Amino acid sequence: MTLTPNxxxxxxxxxxxPFTRGDVDxxxxxxRREDVARYLFDVPLSREECALAxxxxxxxxxxxxEGDRIVLAVELASNAALVGEVSLIWRSVDARQGEVGWIFDPAYQGRGYATEAANAMLDLGFGRGDLHRxxxxxxxxxxxxxxxMARLGMRREAHFREHAIFKSAWDEEFIYAILWQEWKARRSGISN
Structure with a gap:
């Protein structure tokens, strides 16, 4: 499978x-915000680091x-304001597994934009991407x-306790997932 979206x-x-050079600011x-970087592997980024990213x-x-990713800028259709980013990573070719992620500007949180954008990435992964999970x-x-993740219909599959050192402290991580047939049922309006 090769997935090159329109x-x-x-x-x-x-x-x-897709991101452009004009997206740096x-x-x-x-x-650059500490509250955004808190749960990311990165520290708050300088403008130069943003330009490189x-x-x-x-x-x-x-x-x-396998290992490729689609990382997209999320902008408002009404005024082209950049509100965040979403990603889809191809984790396993044989098992048809992917991973979604997101980072949003706190100024735009609480309005359903992350849910809307992440749903679009699930649609891409399960639709044209033919992923299973x-x-x-x-x-x-x-x-x-x-x-x-719960709003997207994903279920919590794991809670890893103290499994890695993250920013000088033990990390605890949740893993959520959704299967193709669960996504299809949600899109068809059938409850599981």
Whole structure:
């Protein structure tokens, strides 16, 4: 399978599109924040580090081999304001497994944008991507993230306690996942 989406991916209120060099200031607005970096592997980023991250993301627009990722800017359809980013990673070719992720500007949280964008990535992964299972993970303290996973119809499959050192302390992580048939049932309006 090779997955090269047609961009932009449009939802009711959002456009998901490849990053451009012009996105540096928009990404820097939220990636420089300590409250955003708290649960990420990165520390708050400088503007120069954001520019490097954007340069890397510009080429992450297709799934061709295991480990590839699609990382997209999320902007409001109404005014093109950059509100965050979403990703889809191809974790296993043989088992048709993927992983979704997201980072959103706190100024735009609480409005359903992350749910809308993440649903679009699930649609992409299960639809044209032909994945069987898509997972997501987060620090157990990141309640907004694991609540989003639940809203997406994902089930908590694991709670890893003190499994790794993360930012100089023991990490605890939740793993959530949804299967293709569960996604299809949700899209058909059938409850599980």
């Amino acid at each position: 961009f932009p991916i449009s939802t009711e209120r959002l456009r998901l599109r 928009g990404v820097f607005a939220y990636r 954007i340069q890397q993301r510009i080429g992450q627009v297709a799934l061709e081999a 898509i997972s997501a993970r987060c620090d157990v303290r990141n309640e907004a993230s694991w609540r989003l």
